[in-house]
């Protein structure tokens with residue numbers, strides 16, 4: 001591990017700042033979009049899976065059939081294979097990509113911090129472009145007070161909230177107690193929040209699923225999708241009480257947890273499929289015209305580096321996250337190996353919308369950059385490196401496009 005001095009980190013920061021200045025007003029994106037009415041703004045469905053590793057998804061090459069629905073959508077669009085998150089934990093990773101700002105520029109480190117008032121959110125931007133803006137999140141700390149700026153409709157789980165009463169099964173009640181929703185409940189909330197939206201406006205949806213997060217316990221019907229030894233669930237409760245050192249569990253137990261993690265991904269994929277079908281049936285989304293975006297806020301350790309069910313460092317398994325964008329006439333079946341960041345997603349969506357609809361998208365001061373030029377082949381490289389802030393800003397990790405993950409090396413860590 002190489003440590004950067006503060007002077008060197010500042011140099012890196014200057015390079016990032018200079019690159020950021022390159023983000024300009026989005027005009028048309030010729031060459032990547034099919035001919036269609038340029039006055040038409042596509043609906044945007046942005047799906048974020050919490051705690052989802054790049055390497056456990058079918059369309060990223062995983063041998064297990066964890067994501068049949070996402071695989072199908074990926075075939076119709078563009079997959080980025082070297083995409084990295086800017087934080088290893090939910091807060092600040094999610095606020096970072098929903099604003100295209102580095103976590104440090106948001107001053108967010110814990111659940112107790114508030115979003116800065118002077119930073120535009122994706123929802124505010126879409127609202128300013130004439131969109132209905134709707135979201136459903138799956139954990140109570142991603143609530144309206146924290147993340148609600150710009151959303152017309154916001155639904156997050158809250159103990160005793162009305163939508164909880166509609167779920168009778170015991171697991172749903174437990175999740176209510178923990179202020180967590182499962183995928184089925186999240187879908188219900190999104191569809192509920194979206195159904196009264198203005199039919200004359202396009203829709204921006206952001207949906208957040210939490211199921212891949214520990215303790216990896218799927219509802220009935222999905223419980224043991226991949227796990228072979230079902231006895232662990234009831235007989236080895238201690239594996240649910242540990243989130244740290246792998247040596248405290250044996251290989252069989254570790255494999256069980258890994259299998260259950262994959263099962264959770266399968267469960268969410270199933271509900272993503274259902275969500276798209278429901279929105280399509282309601283005339284609220286059409287993959288032929290509209291834009292589907294999929295990413296994750298961070299991954300998880302499943303025994304690597306001595307830990308499992310943990311994500312507080314910048315290891316590859318934690319920061320290498322999936323990113324796929326599809327629909328709206330984008331190239332089909334494209335797989336890109338260029339280095340990208342979650343920060344780049346919002347500028348890319350806006351660039352595509354500008355190209356698709358002719359809407360004049362104003363210039364925003366994003367930390368990320370549009371990937372449209374690499375999608376359409378006009379550029380081979382999106383960025384020279386990506387930065388990931390460590391939890392609580394104890395430093396940051398830097399990856400360049402030559403980085404090959406090996407052993408316990410994080411790459412370069414810089415100290416603030």
Ligand SMILES: [Zn+2]
Nearest residue numbers: 050051090297
């Ligand atoms: Zn998270």
